[in-house]
Amino acid sequence: MTKTPTAAPVSPAGAADPSRWLRTYHSRAAAAARLVCFPHAGGAANAFVALSAALPEDVELLAVQYPGRQDRRGEPCAQDLSELAAGVAGALAAASDGRPLFLLGHSMGALVAFETARLLEEHGGAAARLFVSAARPPAQDWEEPDLALVGDAELVAGLRRLGGIPEPLLADPEISAEILRLLRADHRALLRHRCAPGTAVAAPVTVLLAAADPKNSLAQMADWARHTIRGHEVVTLSGGHFALLERPAASALPVTERIRGDLARAESGASGASGAPDPEPLADLVRELMLEGLAGRTPRLTTDLTALEAAAGRVMAPEAFAYVSGTAGSGATGRADRAAFDRLRLVPRMLRGTRRADTSVTLFGQRLPAPVLLAPLAAQQVAHPEGESATARAAAATGVPMVLSTFASRTLEEVAEAAGDHPRWFQLYLPSDRAVGESLVRRAEASGYAAIVVTVDATHLGFRPAELDSGYSPFLRGTGIANFTSDPAFRAGLPADADATATVLRWAQISTDPTLTWEDLARLRGLTRLPLLVKGILHPDDARLALEHGADGLVVSTHGGRQLDGSVSALDALPAVRAAVGPDVPVLMDSGVRTGSDVLKALALGADAVLYGRPYVYGLGLDGGRGVEHVLRCLLTDLGLALALTGCASLADVGPHVLANGDLR
Structure with missing residues (x-):
């Protein structure tokens, strides 16, 4: 002992x-x-x-x-x-x-x-x-009660619910009496305390x-x-x-x-209000790669974040690449998402004395080193055997929070372990089996996820020719359903002799719910005290409805162009959503973001942060966790330089004025 x-x-x-x-x-x-x-x-x-x-x-x-x-x-x-x-x-x-x-x-x-x-x-x-x-x-x-008015038995029962005191101590009458004596005395002091x-x-x-x-x-x-x-x-x-x-x-x-x-x-001699990782000096990655070049070494992956898709297409299995890169219908929405960024032009500003741009942002009380989170992409084992675990480690190494998909190929507990104490959020598809949905929320809370992002734009799966032509769904092959097969509420709905096929069929039956309404969002709000964001908003009226039914924040998104063909782009929809909810509601966006300049353009039109999607999965497919980390370092360096070159010392300096003709596109 x-x-x-x-x-x-x-x-x-x-x-x-x-x-x-x-x-x-x-x-x-x-x-x-x-x-x-x-x-x-x-x-x-x-x-x-x-x-x-x-x-x-x-x-x-x-x-x-x-x-x-x-x-x-x-x-x-x-x-x-x-x-x-x-x-x-x-x-x-x-x-x-x-x-x-x-x-x-x-x-x-x-x-x-x-x-x-x-x-x-x-x-x-x-x-x-x-x-x-x-x-x-x-x-x-x-909101503490006067413990002098609470009986011993009730107080001990409350301590058991709260935890922290070993049961043998509470069961010992003498020790229990001493604990209650101190607790009541300290609470009297607490109730008297006043702070302006x-x-x-x-x-x-x-x-x-x-x-x-x-x-x-x-x-x-x-x-x-x-x-x-x-x-x-x-x-x-x-x-x-x-x-x-x-x-x-x-x-x-x-x-x-x-x-x-x-x-x-x-x-x-530097100052810092938070222990979150500081942004890299503006040219650290650039300098590092140039010095490597002097030694005859070049980066394993391209630093051109728009070229990663083609590179990944050459090494990933064709059906896996089709799943990750595919869009709905003719691909018009995916193209519109990119075209919206390409139409905008940034205006450089000179001699602003910006040695290091402060890219930090605070969301729901958490200070993040940059206005970037990893979007919840499903079934990442199709890109690399370590899947989301490798992504989580790379995200932690760069200080970028990860939003984990419900349809991950690793359980939310495994990903939490890989992420350590670094911030992470959980994306939720509300299953038709409400007990499974509540169980997923409880597991996310217990595993340290700091927010719930409920996706509302995929109650019906979009028409995706790349997947249909290859006849490939990772989920029907058992990849991307780990959070279900590990869930006690899901397993309770399986027959005792369920095999892999029966398990997948049960998942297909309950994993999403096309009958969802705004009232279901209100019920979800009642399940958790974590911040609740609604992902998939493109219309101002839907933004208002989300807030009315309990949302704390919004994600403007076309689901990466994977749902409705011919949809308005996410960036085009962003200004109206921001105007509808006012300046104080956290609004994030995804779909079409590729470079640091893209991030800056989204911030200029009203986003507080972006969710960054496919490029990091291409990095995962090309070089595992190292590939994800490389992609994120490139993105953050590009963002820092874009801020400095537009004369912005911090995100507080960003607004429509950094764009040519203000917010006119």
């Missing part, structure tokens, strides 16, 4: 003794930074033992011990959170040894950490960054949000932006309310990444 490390009070020589407040479980004197962790209501310092062990040697964890528990049981519990913050701030000042302090608070501890950061700043100190987990913003009503809406700290804020947290949602986290002058971001963790503590190895990764990033920026 592994022995739990003994807590050693932090007590620097010559300073006031902070041992009442701070504990360290893994002393790391050579660590470059200290992470100060504040426990939840009813919690104690030892809640962070596992996280301390999971951190690397360059980060030392200090756990805060509140009065009234364990070795401080003889002291009364705090009457107010500001009392706790004052004690910790004083202890940290006394324990200061010049190393940067990063603060992390879980649930109620996030409010104490916030107040501590504020007090440190008032007295000339500073926290380098504030991490908050399972916590609404400090000025927001937490405009109160802000100088430290950037990273919100660690568990995807399946029943008490907190992504929408509620947005107001953390009001409490920092340096910017905030949301990082999604897999698991429930106590994911931070129950999955310490996974939790340590984003925390460590941001601490190291902040230290590196401080050393270089």
Whole structure:
């Protein structure tokens, strides 16, 4: 059995003794930074033992011990959170040894950490960054009941539902009574706490949000932006309310990444409000390839993103290539999608002093390094044996979020594992079997997907000659149905002796639903607290209806030209959709996007970001995960250069004025 490390009070020589407040479980004197962790209501310092062990040697964890528990049981519990913050701030000042302090608070501890950061700043100190987990913003009503009015049995039942406390502890009457005593005392302090809406700290804020947290949602986290002058971001963790503590190895990764990033920026003199990957300097990829050329080496794949389709067509199996590249009918919609971009002309601007364009964007509280996400393309194993898993790793390496298709050839859990802690969304085709649809949503929540993108333009499959002429459907051959064959609700509808053929036939029967109406969107809205986007919108009235029925955002799309032949192009439809919903609703678009200049044109007409589709799958077919990463690096470099060459230092500078004749096409 592994022995739990003994807590050693932090007590620097010559300073006031902070041992009442701070504990360290893994002393790391050579660590470059200290992470100060504040426990939840009813919690104690030892809640962070596992996280301390999971951190690397360059980060030392200090756990805060509140009065009234364990070795401080003889002291009364705090009457107010500001009392706790004052004690910790004083202890940290006394324990200061010049190393940067990063603060992390879980649930109620996030409010104490916030107040501590504020007090440190008032007295000339500073926290380098504030991490908050399972916590609404400090000025927001937490809607907590008075636990003095809640009976013991009801309170214990609530703790069981929330998780985080081992069952043997709750089952022990003496231990359970002590947990309830502390919980009620801490809640009294929490209920007394008040924070003015405009109160802000100088430290950037990273919100660690568990995807399946029943008490907190992504929408509620947005107001953390009001409490920092340096910017905030949301990082999604897999698991429930106590994911931070129950999955310490996974939790340590984003925390460590941001601490190291902040230290590196401080050393270089750069600033950064978020730990998300910074965009590459404008010409880094260009310089890299030129230096390779001096050594006689050329890139494995072309950097011409419009030439990838032809290259992939030469190496992919003909039927697989036909599936990926094919469009509806005569191909008129696909051609219109591209022609709409080609009609627009960008206007270069000179001498703007833009060394590095800031391509970052915030969507639903998450800061992304670029306004690009990978579109949900199905059955990617037709392009490469690793399929979506290879794509997820490449997306994570470049900082680009992936939107995973319902019809993926790898399960959403497998793709989540490949993506690690990098942002990802889940695209949903609503099945006719509602139990399967709900099960898919629950699995996405539990696996850390940060948004649901429901596709509404494919309730009927388009007429696609390339697929029909080859008689090829990957799904009928068992590729692209992994999320169904792994789903308990789907399997519950199969006979016990179902073979592969019966499984595929069952999938074909329930995988989509041509009878869907807007009321079904409203029902889906009631299933999840994740942001909900509707994909496939081309008409302003449909955009309004989507919002009326619960959508948080929209994706203007022709499904890559694969549905209705002769349709309006996505780019042509974009301005009217934006006008219909106003400036504050997130609007994304796809269909026809190939280059960085294309991305800029979409942003100029009102898109907040684009979904990037076929080119990355061509990269996957040509060179696996390396091919996807190459395509994305080319796209992001091209976008950064396009911004700089049009005089835009950031996305905030982009508008119709970057186009010739404004928005006239």
